[in-house]
Amino acid sequence: xxxxxxxxxxxxxxxxxxxxxxxxxxxxxxxQGLLLGRMGALGFxxxxxxxxxxLTREVVMSSAIEGERLxxxxxxxxxxxxxGLDAAGLPEAGRAVEGIVxxxxxxxxxxxxxxxxxxxxxxxxxxxxxxxxGGDRITxxxxxxxxxxxxxxxxxxxxxxxxHFEAPEAARVPEEMRRFLAWxxxxxxxxxxxxxxxxxxxFVTIHPFEDGNGRMARAIADMALTRGDNTRERFYSMSxxxxxxxxxxxxxxxxxxxxxxxxxxxxxxxxxxLGRAMDRAEEILSAxxxxxxxxxxxxxxxxxxRQRVVLQRLLDGFAGNLTSSKYAKxxxxxxxxxxxxxQGLIGLGVLVQNPAGGRSTSYALANxxx
Numbered sequence: 001x002x003x004x005x006x007x008x009x010x011x012x013x014x015x016x017x018x019x020x021x022x023x024x025x026x027x028x029x030x031x032q033g034l035l036l037g038r039m040g041a042l043g044f045x046x047x048x049x050x051x052x053x054x055l056t057r058e059v060v061m062s063s064a065i066e067g068e069r070l071x072x073x074x075x076x077x078x079x080x081x082x083x084g085l086d087a088a089g090l091p092e093a094g095r096a097v098e099g100i101v102x103x104x105x106x107x108x109x110x111x112x113x114x115x116x117x118x119x120x121x122x123x124x125x126x127x128x129x130x131x132x133x134g135g136d137r138i139t140x141x142x143x144x145x146x147x148x149x150x151x152x153x154x155x156x157x158x159x160x161x162x163x164h165f166e167a168p169e170a171a172r173v174p175e176e177m178r179r180f181l182a183w184x185x186x187x188x189x190x191x192x193x194x195x196x197x198x199x200x201x202x203f204v205t206i207h208p209f210e211d212g213n214g215r216m217a218r219a220i221a222d223m224a225l226t227r228g229d230n231t232r233e234r235f236y237s238m239s240x241x242x243x244x245x246x247x248x249x250x251x252x253x254x255x256x257x258x259x260x261x262x263x264x265x266x267x268x269x270x271x272x273x274l275g276r277a278m279d280r281a282e283e284i285l286s287a288x289x290x291x292x293x294x295x296x297x298x299x300x301x302x303x304x305x306r307q308r309v310v311l312q313r314l315l316d317g318f319a320g321n322l323t324s325s326k327y328a329k330x331x332x333x334x335x336x337x338x339x340x341x342x343q344g345l346i347g348l349g350v351l352v353q354n355p356a357g358g359r360s361t362s363y364a365l366a367n368x369x370x
Contacts, residue, residue: 003258004165005205005260005261006167008260008261011261012261014263015261015263021264021271024267024272027272031275035281036229046292048085048233049085050235053076054234055234055237056072057240058104058222058234058240059100059104061242061243063215064239065218065239070097071094078097083105086312088305099126099127100127103126103215107123111224111232124141127212127215139209143174143177146171151166152164153213155250164254167207176206193224196220196222196228197266199221200217200220201256201266203220236284237281240280241280242273252269294315294350303345307344309331310327322351322364324339352365352366
């Protein structure tokens with residue numbers, strides 16, 4: 001008896017309980033409508049801010065699922081600069097960050113363009129600009145070869161990996177990907193949200209590259225979801241929710257690989273997880289509205305560029321308390337200038353001094369602006 005679904009003679013004829021999936025789809029589409037309605041009422045600038053925050057979270061968390069920790073400030077910087085948004089005070093992004101940002105923006109901003117071999121090769125090359133994964137050289141910008149067999153899907157720390165399933169041998173990959181791409185590019189025969197769930201599973205099952213398959217599967221799912229949202233802006237992060245539910249994510253992937261081709265459990269879990277991701281988008285909305293309150297408070301007041309840069313960093317989730325020395329470093333100014341700027345912001349009611357004094361003196365946003 002076949003061990004995995006890709007070994008069955010009727011693969012890839014995946015099936016599911018239409019009633020169960022339809023019920024989950026109705027719920028997620030309802031949440032989607034509410035979320036897009038709220039975000040649509042924000043106005044262009046706040047929509048762009050919400051989209052920047054959501055896409056930053058998506059990139060950071062998609063890598064985190066694979067155990068790779070990216071600097072969120074670098075990710076935000078890369079996305080903002082590519083979209084022509086304010087990146088003042090943010091660090092320049094490294095090559096690893098630029099690559100995954102390039103892939104995610106292409107998947108979402110160019111979601112209506114066909115998905116082709118060449119496009120996937122370009123994504124893969126962007127993910128691995130040095131031709132290495134960690135310290136190991138890998139085949140980049142091409143399907144994996146026999147030297148990479150057997151290709152196992154694992155999770156967990158090095159030395160304690162858990163094998164969830166084994167992908168088809170490399171010789172099968174070109175034909176498997178030809179069928180996948182033909183299906184993905186055909187005119188919409190199913191809801192784009194359902195297609196996102198199926199595309200994710202199908203691509204991960206093939207595992208066509210030596211590395212980066214999980215991140216690319218999530219980018220492909222985001223591509224389908226963007227089509228379903230009917231807007232290029234991303235207001236929620238599926239990867240952030242998958243990271244929260246990582247154990248369940250790998251459990252459902254593993255379960256879907258075994259037995260027959262009925263993948264109802266995976267489809268329902270994916271849709272329900274997506275719904276929870278949309279619910280968590282309230283965090284993004286709250287942060288965007290908080291920024292709006294701060295800048296509204298400053299309407300009619302003159303603040304200098306240093307103050308604007310530091311406030312932007314605080315609003316983007318600055319770690320720890322703000323001190324005059326941190327301010328000086330962020331604003332590239334002297335400690336005395338930093339202290340004058342801080343006192344000015346306190347006078348405008350934007351910052352408050354925390355209770356501890358002396359060498360522990362620090363500052364935070366006023367309570368009503370947090």
